[in-house]
Amino acid sequence: MTEPTITPLQPMPDDWQRALAVVAHPDDLEYGCSAAIAAWTGAGREIAYVLATRGEAGIDTLEPARCGPLREREQRASAAVVGVSVVEFLDHEDGVIEYGTALRRDIAAAVRRHRPELVITLNHRDTWGGVAWNTPDHVAVGRATLDAAADAGNRWIFPDLAEQGLEPWNGVRWVAVAGSSTPTHAVDATAGLERAVRSLLEHRTYIEALTDEDPETYVRGFLTRHAEATGERFGGRPAVAFKLFSR
Numbered sequence: 001m002t003e004p005t006i007t008p009l010q011p012m013p014d015d016w017q018r019a020l021a022v023v024a025h026p027d028d029l030e031y032g033c034s035a036a037i038a039a040w041t042g043a044g045r046e047i048a049y050v051l052a053t054r055g056e057a058g059i060d061t062l063e064p065a066r067c068g069p070l071r072e073r074e075q076r077a078s079a080a081v082v083g084v085s086v087v088e089f090l091d092h093e094d095g096v097i098e099y100g101t102a103l104r105r106d107i108a109a110a111v112r113r114h115r116p117e118l119v120i121t122l123n124h125r126d127t128w129g130g131v132a133w134n135t136p137d138h139v140a141v142g143r144a145t146l147d148a149a150a151d152a153g154n155r156w157i158f159p160d161l162a163e164q165g166l167e168p169w170n171g172v173r174w175v176a177v178a179g180s181s182t183p184t185h186a187v188d189a190t191a192g193l194e195r196a197v198r199s200l201l202e203h204r205t206y207i208e209a210l211t212d213e214d215p216e217t218y219v220r221g222f223l224t225r226h227a228e229a230t231g232e233r234f235g236g237r238p239a240v241a242f243k244l245f246s247r
């Protein structure tokens, strides 16, 4: 028997200036890749966040009308910690986001507004690998983001966007999917890990509802374990992995 081969992850491209991260819920980026975001903004890059929902259905003990505004505040604070000041919400309904042209259109409009070279999203596959089932919101938003990166460049798809002054943007060069079970690329997380911990900790209401563990112990443990496991395929440095789709 031979040992299974561990394929090294390639370094993420770094010849870009603007990125747009599009995910379903508050905390998706903080669990998924904010150490990379912190490292990038720390190096002078501009990143904006677009969230399909306010995560209003995410806490069992809080009704959506109270939960949505609270999670929006936590998300804005959490983004600020990693150097992101632009956070937009598309107001789709948490838990029942529908994949389709309405979602693609909203994301294509965001891509045209922000004109990113790199688009970031979260795992759009059925599972996280193995038998850990993904949520329908992540699947819908991830797929629609991959699609909308192209829609944004086509004048004849969603022509009303151009009529509103959102000219086509065909400059997306890559879509990077965080949380993929088959990643191809990675970013050194060393410079961003501490801010990533503080960023995820801003989702305090959500985390306190999720675990009885001390929030900081839980968050630091979770993010460090993932970064170190990814680092085994990235020269031993703590890292954040992405599956990179080129355009």
Ligand SMILES: [Zn+2]
Binding pocket: 024, 025, 027, 028, 138
């Ligand atoms: Zn989520």
